[in-house]
Amino acid sequence: MDRYRFILSGGGTGGHIYPAIAIANELKKRHPNAEFLFVGAKDKMEMEKVPQAGYEIKGLWISGIQRKLTLKNLMFPFKLISSLLAARKIVKQFQPHVAIGTGGFASGPLLRMAESYGVPCVLQEQNSFAGITNKLLAGKAKKICVAYDGMERFFPKDKIVKTGNPIRMDLVDLKSTKDGASAFFGLDATKKTVLVLGGSLGARRINQLIEKELGFFEKRGLQVLWQCGKLYYEEYKKYDSDTVKVLAFVNRMDLAYTLGDIIISRAGAGSVSELCLVGKPVIFIPSPNVAEDHQTQNAKALAVKDAAIMLKEDELDGTFENTFSGLLDSEEMQQKLGTNIKKLAMPKATEHIVDEIEKLLKK
Ligand SMILES: CC(=O)N[C@H]1[C@@H](OP(=O)(O)OP(=O)(O)OC[C@H]2O[C@@H](n3ccc(=O)[nH]c3=O)[C@H](O)[C@@H]2O)O[C@H](CO)[C@@H](O)[C@@H]1O
Known part of the structure; x- marks a missing residue:
């Protein structure tokens, strides 16, 4: 029996959290013995919603950059370094087979560290206009699952797969x-x-x-x-x-x-x-x-x-x-x-995304 380990990261709003939960649910259906770990931002709604969905989550000390000069912004470099270090520790300990990022600033440090340790990464972008974190991570990702046409404006064309958005069925x-x-x-x-x-x-x-x-x-x-x-x-x-x-x-x-x-x-x-x-x-x-x-x-x-x-x-x-x-x-x-x-519904989106993740497992 396989005992794959999947790490999922995304958050800040439900829009980034629920796709990750939907993907985890489908992976669990196909690999009942797999282990899952979510990584989010401390104090954000994922810290409550992910455990409610039955998964473990670790929170990083990170926030987005504000457009104006605020104390929060001045703290950003410290938060970034601290969260990169914490993410490195998580990746080294958990040793995931694949890392999945669903957007939101929390997923930045985790996916960056996963990439640097050679873990294949899959991104999922929900919107027709790509989020900043996914754009920054796109270069090293293996696949980018999207829901809209025309996403080659933001991401390398050969990595894009149009799957639709994962939904908790x-x-x-x-x-x-x-x-x-x-x-x-x-x-x-x-x-x-x-x-x-x-x-x-x-x-x-x-x-x-x-x-x-x-x-x-x-x-x-x-x-x-x-x-x-x-x-x-x-x-x-x-x-x-x-x-x-x-x-x-x-x-x-x-x-x-x-x-x-x-x-x-x-x-x-x-x-x-x-x-x-x-x-x-x-x-x-x-x-x-x-x-x-x-x-x-x-x-x-x-x-x-x-x-x-x-x-x-x-x-x-x-x-x-x-x-x-x-x-x-x-x-x-x-x-x-x-x-x-x-x-206009795309009911197979989650399955399609998990098919892409599985291709990386076989390599
Ligand atoms: C203000 C903001 O930044 N909004 C963004 C955020 O939206 P938002 O966080 O609202 O996310 P979505 O509209 O994508 O999804 C909402 C999710 O929350 C669930 N839900 C909602 C309300 C509720 O009471 N219970 C519940 O379970 C819905 O079932 C759904 O699964 O992420 C989306 C996906 O990246 C973006 O398109 C939105 O522009």
Whole structure:
């Protein structure tokens, strides 16, 4: 029996953590005796989410560089050296057969050290605009698994494999019933549900919109399952009621996806890939605050195919109610969006990525 050792690193936001967990789950399915070790950044959400998924994680003292001159920035060189030393120790002790990086600053030192000790490295880039850490690591990586065309703008062409984004399949395999899901969240199975998703950290502008529209949703006879984000929970928990469920974070996304009839969501790459598999009508409100406005690109790619509706943050005040009512009142439009978005799903992405990892094991 093989006893492979895999090291995975990525984090800062759910967008980098969950792909690593999805890849680990598939590797574990194929190699039940394998050992896994995750490496993340101390104090970031991976330190909580990875153990919840059943894996061990070690945290490095590292953070991203800020654009302005701050104390945190002045500390950066020290953090980098300290985390490179810690990463070296981890790699030497664990002796991984393959290292997998899913982006975010935490993965920089670990993958750099793994490369320098001759461990084959695979990178996974979720977005259509590559992250800085993956760009820095690309030169020495063996393979770079991407989800979009045109990534040779950032990475060496011969290393790129288009696989799609890895998804935790248990989360989009909607086995539960509406009754079960509504009971879980304390909502009513006979009512239509608006599911609001602000990405793994929550979204300020979406929260402001939902707060303003609660009366409108109520008038339309809807209930709301509202994931507002850990940072915003104290501010919005006062709206929790029989028809509005406010949550900092949804641990059972499968049940949330089951319950949602219309979904309002940020357009992070992972959210988009999951929503394609879920196949329900979605209104995307992309974050305008991310590198190269990549969430708008993510959402636009679906909107032009009539697979979702996209609303920009700065046009919400004038358009939201009309657009939303148009969708709510048209079963046909809901059906069409649901069917079209599902056509864009890439359900084999994780398997495909793990195939690439396995090729490196055989060498
Ligand atoms: C503000 C920011 O920097 N956002 C980036 C971040 O998004 P973010 O961290 O929001 O990540 P994604 O949209 O890619 O994925 C969110 C993941 O979190 C899960 N989830 C979310 C909410 C919740 O309550 N429970 C839960 O489990 C979702 O099921 C999904 O698996 O990484 C993405 C992938 O690199 C980028 O495209 C986004 O632009």
